[in-house]
Amino acid sequence: MEILTSDFLNVRSEVEVWHLIKTWILAERKVRQKYLRNLLQTIRFAHLNYEECRAIVNDELVKGEISDEHQIVFEICTKQRIPRDIIIACFGWHGKQPSSAVEAFDVFTYTWRKSVCMEIGHKVAYHACVVIGLKMYIAGGYDGDTFFNDFRCYDAERMKWLEMAPMHNARCYVAGCELNGRVFVCGGSDGHERLKSAEIYDTEKNQWTQLRDMHFARSDAAACTMNGRVYVVGGFNGDFVLQSVEMYIPDSDLWIEIATMNTPRSGLACVVDRDSIVIAGGFDGSARLSSVERLRSSSSYTVMLPPMPSARSNFGMCKYGDIIYVVGGYAKGVTSSVLQFDGYRWSEISALNIARSATKAVVLRAWPNPERIVSDGQNGSGRIVRTEHSKSGRESEMNEDDSGNRRSYFTRIFRGVF
Incomplete structure (x- = not known):
């Protein structure tokens, strides 16, 4: 009981x-x-x-x-109930400026709420966001004036933001992911040129180490880790949008070009789904994309998946359980739209409270005090019960x-x- x-x-x-x-x-x-x-x-x-x-x-x-x-x-x-795991949409571009907003998605009530306790002191967009254990790391980004090499960490146990050792390079439009318990970042722009460099952060030593360069300079790419290797997908080299996928092998500090997507994409997102990578959206140089591709770990080519109901670039993407979520982005303008994909079809769900592009979506798994994260700081829980209570599926609040x-x-x- x-x-x-x-x-x-x-x-x-x-x-x-x-x-x-x-x-x-x-x-x-x-x-x-x-x-x-x-x-x-x-x-x-x-x-x-x-x-x-x-x-x-x-x-x-x-x-x-x-x-x-x-x-x-x-x-x-x-x-x-209070969810054990929580989806977070952090920072991004809102209106004509970057945002400091953090919103938490309650998977039980299907509502987004402002997470006051996780807001940061400065505004940032086009950053990388990586969660390792009970810490969420923010790397690089842009505030409208400055291309950052800053590196910050939100410590869930201390419930505060900490300044960590900066990256070797300033990186806006940066790609990042977790690799063997460390933070991996690559590409981006330092305000002068697109970058092919990569570096990795040791969470115990608070130290960055430079790695071998990628084959191609890439800003606006996407990165994820599968089977202990990093996959970097698409991006923009300053002249044209890229179609290639590079894989980084950490044991040998080696990059290999392993696949080509069906469509060139910058401002895209990707997420690991079992033994494959789901690649979605972006910009092909002339239009925003709704198309979605799957790259299997043993393959050098992609297969198409059902497209998103709306095209977008520069959005957040994460996987919670068996569901893939697409959060915010840019279509004809900055959007608050949120989509979910069950492997067969896409559907639109509750929108963000604050429309944002250049945002990141991550999952906080088994963090302490989840009730604080999904609280907007108001008195009382104020949580909304949403239940389909009729055969027509009409919702009541x-x-x-x-x-x-x-x-x-x-x-x-x-x-x-x-």
Whole structure:
């Protein structure tokens, strides 16, 4: 019971909680049926849509125990759980200037909230963002005047930003990723030229080491790590948009050109998906792109995936569970649009509160005090319950703090179930 009632229980869906309860009871039904009523109260019905609620309430186990809609509405728990892992959209370009905004995405309520505790003292865009353990690192970027070689770290345990050793090169439009517990950055622009240099940061020594140069200078590229090697995709060399993919082998400090994309791309993003890299969006030199490609680890060519519903460049991209998220970017202007991809189709979800391009999206995994990260600093939780409660899929909103409305809200749901 203590685990199931925890606000921090990490489940993909409350349906999983129900399946666990049902399996446990059926294992010794005669002995355990009496616990059903209390166990039902551990399910957060606010996270379930109409069909999911109906499936639980109409289950033979439940129908034999509870026959009155008002009884179950009175007893159900509508309090939201707090996600263990949180998607962060950090900084970027808003309007005509860079932004210091950090927003956190609550995967349970599908809402973005300003994360006041993670905001930084200065504004930056076109930076790299890498999360290693309980630290989030910001490398380089641009504030409208200065091309930075700055390197900063947000320490989750101390809940503060720290200045770390600067990079060897100033880097705007920089690509970065984690490599064997260290921060890897490459390419970008120092304000004078596009760069082919790369460097790596030792988190224990607070020290940068220069690496072998890439084959091509690249700004506006994307980078990710797969199987202990770094893949750098696309970019702009100052004259034309690149189509090539380079791979860095750390053991030999060696770069190899391994693949060619179907489309040249700068201002793109990429993310590792099992044994492949998903490459999306960008700019081909004449237009923003909605197309998406997949590069498998053993292949030298890409295959096309379903395109995004809207073209964009300079956006954030990350993977949470089995879902890929695309955050913000630039289309006909700076956008707040957020997309998700389940491997088969794209769909639009809740937008950012602040439209931004040149932003980064990362996942904070099992950080302490997640409730602080998803708080906007206002009094009370102020979190919104969003539940599809009709067969048409129409959404309703309800402030979690309003317990009276909460009960009447779920009475309306369950009246259609019984």
